[in-house]
Amino acid sequence: MAGALGYHSTDRGRGARLCFHLKPGSYDTAGLIEVLEQMKVFYRGERVVLVWDGLSAHWSRAMRAWVTEQDWLTLERLPAYAPELNPVELLWSSLKKRELANLAGDHLADVADATEQGIRRINANPRLPWSFLAHTGLTIHPPPPPNLRKDQ
Numbered sequence: 001m002a003g004a005l006g007y008h009s010t011d012r013g014r015g016a017r018l019c020f021h022l023k024p025g026s027y028d029t030a031g032l033i034e035v036l037e038q039m040k041v042f043y044r045g046e047r048v049v050l051v052w053d054g055l056s057a058h059w060s061r062a063m064r065a066w067v068t069e070q071d072w073l074t075l076e077r078l079p080a081y082a083p084e085l086n087p088v089e090l091l092w093s094s095l096k097k098r099e100l101a102n103l104a105g106d107h108l109a110d111v112a113d114a115t116e117q118g119i120r121r122i123n124a125n126p127r128l129p130w131s132f133l134a135h136t137g138l139t140i141h142p143p144p145p146p147n148l149r150k151d152q
Contacts, residue, residue, distance in 0.1 A: 001115065002027055002035050004050070005087050005129050006043070009140045016129030017042075018091070020119055022112050029060045040072060049074045053086055087132035094122065094132075 006017035019042055021035045039048070052058040052075060059077070067075055083089045099118035105111050122128050133140070 003088050003091055004039065005091060005132060007133060007140050018119055018123060018129065020115065022115065024108055027057060029057045029062045032057050032063065033066050036073065045072065047072055049076060051076045051078060053078045054080050085136050085138060087136050090132035090135055091122065
């Protein structure tokens with residue numbers, strides 16, 4: 001599973017957005033680029049700052065080359081060994097404690113169905129994704145207007 005929580009920096013009222021992707025096997029660079037291509041469609045031209053952990057596929061040469069061609073995407077790296085700073089870890093924890101707890105499905109579709117049920121639960125409470133971010137201690141600050149210099 002791959003997941004992302006999206007927070008709008010200038011309009012908290014828009015709510016957090018959850019992106020979710022599931023596939024058999026593990027994710028490599030090519031699989032993650034496919035996810036990012038879908039994320040680009042999901043965010044429909046909005047600029048995205050993606051905060052990623054240190055997974056090697058996140059920072060491979062091929063990934064960095066692909067990202068440099070994307071005008072909508074900026075990558076930021078979390079410090080090493082800092083899952084407590086990643087709000088997506090709290091998303092996974094929430095799913096594992098509820099919908100995926102003791103799940104012994106016969107097929108990947110069973111996991112997908114349970115996960116989608118959990119995503120609906122989380123989306124039904126607009127404060128929950130924001131609580132994941134708050135729990136990390138991180139905040140989102142909108143960028144200053146382009147015409148405002150730091151020395152003003």
